[in-house]
Amino acid sequence: MIERKNNTAGMPEAGSGTQADDAYSYFPGCSLTSSAGEYDVSFRLVARELGIRLEEIEDWNCCGASPAPHHWGGNLGVLLPARNLHHAMRDSLVAPCVGCYNRLKNSQYEIANSEEIRIQAERVFGEPVRYETEVLNLVEFFARVTSPEKLAERVQGRLAGLNLATYYGCLMTRPAKIMNFDNARNPVSMKPLLKATGADADHFPFKSECCGSYMGLARKEIVLRASRRIIEVADDMGFDAIVTACPLCHQNLDLRQGQINSAFGTSLAMPVLYFSQVLGLALGLEADDLGIDAHMVSARRLLEKIGHGADITQKQAEVS
Amino acid sequence: MRIGVFVCQCGTNIAGTVTTDKVVSAATSMRDVVHAETLQYSCSDPGQRQILEAVQKKSLTRVVLAACSPRMHETTFRRAVTRAGMNPFMLEMVNIREQCSWIHSDIDQATDKAIDIVRKGVAKARGLKPLFPGRVPVTKHVLVIGGGVAGIQTALDIADAGLPVTLVEKSPTIGGNMARLDKTFPTLDCSSCILTPRMVEAKQHENISLMVNSEVEKVRGYIGNFEIDIRKKATCVIEDRCTGCMICQEKCPGKAPDDFNAGVGLSKAISISFPQAVPMVATLRKEYCRQFIKGKCGVCKKVCPADAIDYEQEDVMVTEKFGAIVAATGYELYDWREAYPDYGGGQYPDVITSLQYERMLSASGPTGGHVQRPSDGAEPKNVVFVSCVGSRDESVGRPFCCSVGCMYIAKQAILTKEHIPDSQSYVFYIDIRATGKGYEEFTRRAQKEFGALYLRGRVGKIYPWHGRLMVMGTDTLSGDQVEIEADLVVLATGFAASTGAGELARRMNISYDQYEFFNESHPKLRPVETNTGGVFLAGACQGPKDIPDSVAQASAAAAKVIGLLSKGELETSPMVAEVNQTACVGRFKCREVCPYGAIEELELRDGRVVANVIDSLCQGCGLCNVACPPAVIPLKGYTDNQLIAEVVEVLR
Amino acid sequence: MKLVGFLCNWCSYAGADMAGTARMKQPADMRIVRLPCTGRVNPLLILKAFQEGADGVLVSGCHPGDCHYNDGNYYARRRLELLERMLPVYGIEPERFHYTWVSASEGARWAEVVGEFSARVESLERR
């Protein structure tokens, strides 16, 4: 068992340089290395901006996502994430992908509660499995390393005038007894930080409805139907964008928004931003550095609303 | 010493898991036991006669009865042995049902335990002494707490029997929740038409003194002799001057929430709750009054023709003696907002509670009886009713049924159709609970004659949709998801005990459940009594109830009070402390711990000052018994020797 | 194994009755002595019980603030906490003694209390 120093002490001030000890283990997960590359980019940028050192887990592997636990009584879904917990060397680990976050927490829970699994894990890793590292999702992470007050100070209400639909989806809060994050029936953790950017974040009734999860390939109609409703409600309530922290949700809401329009004859154009991208914009980073131009649905109107550089709107134009 | 042991079989309730014959044969071998037998039903007439005969034939001096809980029937059997010419306190009753046969399935274990329990009883019985109840005079004055329909009914019944009653109500008017209802199920009687006359009667009754804006602060004493502090809160209005002309309300510039109308519409800082309020007296709420916020205004004082305004008025503490208390503190609607974010958590103006809707339907309500969407005042066409909000929902800690929701929804669905003929009501329900007289027929009418569409299922989500509300639910009968575009959604919110009920219960020393509803003494046989002598229950403070049940219970409580106070004196329990004055060293530790001030100093002939127990004040808690350094103040019926004997024998 | 329970008449004894009325099964080693109030429980009585061979002693009264005699249960708590600290002196593991509150409406809780306490004492027995 390696020594872990308690990490509640001496959280880095936003913007200040920090000691190596304060670094966080970083688990990008598969999506962030491909389809959700912009999520990875924006997260690293914002973390750096806030003076947080990230230490990517050495030779990390896929968390197994949904398919693993669905097979063979679930232990595959425990051991795959376990390997990453085992190789995470810091007190705290941040997993921006909510799917990975969910699997890592589940794995942690199962290991802690099952002798049998601990034995299995030891057989695999050839030593007692390390799993105590604190697993944080993106929202928890930012809430930890900065505070609404500090943030507000820095951003000077840059995002004033926007009304953002906070979208948590399923896996960040469920199952409640394992995730114990926020209130499973009414998560609110994104709000304080978003409000600090000067934006509004009114109650979004679909904040924790499901977007259709990984059914996109196998049963697309489920995704299109579920995501359509989420987008339409956000649109009907006049939100400027949907904010998510989940690559899969993003894929369903953004990448497939075109498919939704052609399937239902709708003409939705609801930008879907990653939580990290919103913080990035608030901190004054460039939209295309944050990978906002990588989205399918143009965020031009939104960017104009907050008076963001014209060059970006250019790029966005040719895209859509 | 001749002890008789009787083992009740209670049919199979006891005999099912306890081999009573074994218990009897074990009993026969216990010291001083000269007689032992089983009884099939000891509480039945033949059962009691069997005991009586045995006592006389075997000239028994003590009786040990192993049966149900003494909390249930002890008094019954004390009376039984008295008929056999025995002192009632020579009976020891032990519990082999609730605390043995009903909680074990292994017959041998249960039987062994029963034998231990009987041995314990016999041991204690050896220490029994004849006791003789004392007598105390009772105060013929009744306190009724809560001026809803239950409180009013109790007060009137008691007052009609010639006993003086003080009716305390914390809000500015009596009438309670019933006064807010438009119509009542299943007859569709106009609620205020039947209640208002009773309110007036209560006000005018020569034996009833009404105290509004008042709350019970402290309760001292005991059955027959309570001494109670009541705080009358300052209202800045001199009650006997105010004529209820309402000019002050008209002219008052200070807006304030309308509590009586459940938040529908606005009221004034100084106001009379509603036109039929009793008493018809204005109340000023400082937290909204400019005079108090800004320090200047004084409009009401200027305009009042009766010079009834007094900004300096202060709370008044009234202390009176009472012989009995009736708690009728009623209920409040459960505050659903925190628990149901999926229904908007209170953020959608057109999702309202059943009580708010009731006020809308009422001709005397803020909308003059016109049903309007709070958001835009439009007349709703599609009205969705959602059952069981904060009822039958363990996930929000409210597992119980509100017992009236199904009925008032049916009523409101009917009234909706009457108000808006081209409207359509949709009712989501889990089960229709319509058990009262004419109730089932009523819910049928709502569907058959008034076209309400009932869907069996719970609503999962409500959200704003193109200026209306989308209701996502299930129709479990067809097995499908259903969605309804609604103009107005009415939540059938469940019952909660009224704010501060638990606190009041503690002041009165009565027990209450986790939802702060008051506990009756016995669910079947003592439904209006509490475990504290002289304190009775009426209405929804004991649990969700509709109007007929509340009124019935109110009259029942009245009958109990009248019965209690019909005697000039009350028997006090003889199980009180008693000082062995030859051994008392006069350190008065007993007086320090006594909650009732029942210890007095007594100077003996030899000049020694010793402690003396005032029997009429002692409630028999036994605190002094333990506190006394030389241990010379035994509690009769629970002496150290008796308890030690119990312990020794039970562990044998 | 035998356990002795000293219960106040108004809350815990009624709670135990309620557990019975609801047929909530419980271990059969509990023997209940009924008292008007836990304030009547003399610490000597508890020591006596242990001396007479009780494997565990449980005292249960009304919740703080709910005592039928206003504050009998506070007096009880003060005395019994003292006693608890003294138990080792008498060679009794403190785990064999438990003081708790069960109200008249907490039948389920009573069943739990008995179950847990009996299990606790049993584990001591096995040591």
Place this chain on the structure above:
Amino acid sequence: MAIRVSSTIADGASVIREIERRSGERVSACYQCGRCTSTCTGAFAFDYPPHRIMRLLQLGQVEEVLNSRTAQLCFDCMTCSSRCPMTIDVAYVIETAKMIADERGIEGEEEGVRLFRLAFLKNVRRHGRLHEARLMAWINLRSGKIFNDISLVPKTLRKKKVHIVPPRIKNRREIHRIFREVNAKLRDE
């Protein structure tokens, strides 16, 4: 056709006990309010919405449940669980049925989903990480729907959302050990 409840309950008892043991939930706790179904994301594609799954279990209709489309399709968004007034983890009950069906080699008609899970895991076993492009390609080939999602390809390419070379981790042996440890037989191989 009438359900012979007396016999189905007797026959289904053991499986239902297993489901209750593994899920830690009691099917008898359900009082059929249907709140789980009201906001179920997949219900329209299921043969039985969640509340009916619970009901079928109460009636001992085990085979119905194990072979149901629902058991194959449910993607575990847990919306039902989070809203159940009886705090039953409905999703986990279905999930457990899914696992049991899986262990019993029940394949069901939802080939697409099965293919996806299979492809996904094979992909992970080979590379240690997921190669999304390959996953999609593989599924389309196996399912014969080779133009599925083709509309996304150009966009995704333009937006640099796919890399052509599969990502690989160094210590793939450890990954294989994990698959061996849970003796995961990826079916049809």
